[in-house]
Amino acid sequence: MTGFDPAAHLSEKLLERIRARAAAHDRENTFPAQDLADLKDAGYLAILVPTDLGGAGLGLAEASVLQQRLAGAAPATALAINMHLVWTGVAKVLADRGIADLRFVQEGAAAGEVFxxxxxxxxxxxxxxxxxxxxxxxxxxxxxxxxxxxxxxxxxxxxxxxxxxxxxxxxxxxxxxxxxxxxxxxxxxxxxxxxxxxxxxxxxxxxxxxxxxxxxxxxxxxxxxxDPGPSPDPIVFGIFSVFEVLLASVYTGIARRALDLAVQTAAQRRSKKTGKAYSQDPDIRWRIAGMALAYDPLPAELASISRDVDGRADHGTRWFSLLSGVKHRAVTMAKRVVDDAILVAGGSSYFSSSELGRLYRDVLAGQFHPSDPESAHATVASAWLGPIEP
Incomplete structure (x- = not known):
């Protein structure tokens, strides 16, 4: 990611506009059409499309960083855009391996089509x-x-x-x-x-x-x-790898936003008992430290596994356990971090107007996406112990 500037693709001004609209879309149960329009104008739908086809030419590692940033502003917008980016990412995985079957997806994304x-x-x-x-x-x-x-x-x-x-x-x-x-x-x-x-x-x-x-x-x-069933076909690997990485990125972005909000709240709240900010309370400090300890490894892990997908690393039969593992760790970590952020913020987060309250509801969706906890554990168990005997 040498020379990669996330703000060139997702400016702070754009993120703030998107963040400002998120609560209304959640409250009114509406699609963020203006977010999509703004992201189209910024060329975001084609971040994974090669430059010679009209895109930004980014890799999965850079897209992961951008999706973390977008999720910190509006999780639902990021998750929706994820599904379009999955197909452009699969197109890239196939093209990197000399397969041009999804070139029309790349060309369409550059022209503003939504997949x-x-x-x-x-x-x-x-x-x-x-x-x-x-x-x-x-x-x-x-x-x-x-x-x-x-x-x-x-x-x-x-x-x-x-x-x-x-x-x-x-x-x-x-x-x-x-x-x-x-x-x-x-x-x-x-x-x-x-x-x-x-x-x-x-x-x-x-x-x-x-x-x-x-x-x-x-x-x-x-x-x-x-053929049905487990397959070595590149489209299966392409879908699974891009889907898992980008999902993990969204929930990692939610965790970062919750951590940031917890830090802000701890600095603003003051104890009637001591007169000091909650950021000086040992219990609050311990809780926020635990949140940071849970969060800190995930961005680095996502960067590493994304670079391996981009670089066509050979993890053999371990690929699926590594990919399902990073998604599972990201969503379970994010839920824990949001839970703790709620405790740091106190009763105000229970109001429907609270951003943390919205994150608390949004983060629950992570457990339903493939690979779910049962599937992730089964995949990892097979990687380490071999398949269950008939």
Whole structure:
């Protein structure tokens, strides 16, 4: 990251504008459209796109830093943008390995198109290794997708949704098909976006449910056909690595904001008993020190693993345990830090107008994203102990 200046891509002035709008979007349960417009104007949607295609040419390590900063201003905005950045990041991972299948994503992002992430399905704990969505091959090479995707962030604004489905009609064997469906399919009723996002936190993401009714992905937007189950295909590694790193970045950014707010509050609150600022209270100092001890390793860990993805490091079969591990540590750390920040701030944080109260609700979403705690522990156990014997 030599010479990398985060403020060149996310200025303090832009971050403050975004921060100023976050509470209203949370309160009103609305999508932060102006945040998206400002980020588009700043070229943020193309930070992972090569310069020769109109982007900033950044790597995953730099994007991680920027997402931490954005999450500190508005977690829901950062999480929503994450899902677009996942696809541009996957495009970069593939391109770095000589695969140009997602070049249209890079070109589209540079032109201002917005890509949604349509992988999650209710009850599908196979995630990338399987799908309940039907992918029906068409005579012209297109695919028609029928199924339901949940937690579709950017629901009101995406122009393409990247998704997967299972083709069971293939003559050799069933295939998982990765493709992109355009928003225009909504006009024919083939894509239906439910207005069902009314959640405890992360409300601005507007991660609504998306119904697919034979929604067509054109032949030139069908990017991979792979075997179901664990796969060495680069698209699986690309999605998993970029998704986990950027998710961990968002929650690490939330933790940093909570830590900063706790420090500010400790300096401002004064004890009636001693007359001193709470920052001089041994118990408060101990608590904030514990928060910092939990937070401090994560930015460095994210930088290290991001550079390994960018540099095509060979971690072999350990890759998935390393990636699920950093995501798990980030979200559990962030929840602990926010919990402690609430205790430092006291009863004022219990009011709905409190930023810490909003962070307290937002940070809970981290435990639901893949890899969830059970999956992370199973993946790491297999890496160290081998698979469970049949």
């Amino acid at each position: 949604a992430f349509g992988i999650s399905e209710a009850g599908n704990d196979l995630v990338l290794f399987g799908s309940d969505t039907d992918a029906a091959a068409q005579p012209d090479g297109a695919y028609a997708f029928t199924g339901t995707k949940i937690f579709t962030s950017l629901a009101p604004v995406w122009t393409w949704i990247g998704l997967h489905g299972l083709d069971t009609t293939s003559p050799d064997a069933s295939k998982l098909v990765y493709a992109f469906v355009p928003r225009s399919e909504e006009d024919d009723g083939r894509v239906v976006t439910r207005d069902d996002w009314d959640t405890l936190g992360m409300r601005g993401t507007q991660s609504r449910t998306t119904e697919l009714h034979a929604a067509i992905a054109p032949a030139d937007r069908v990017v991979r056909r792979i």
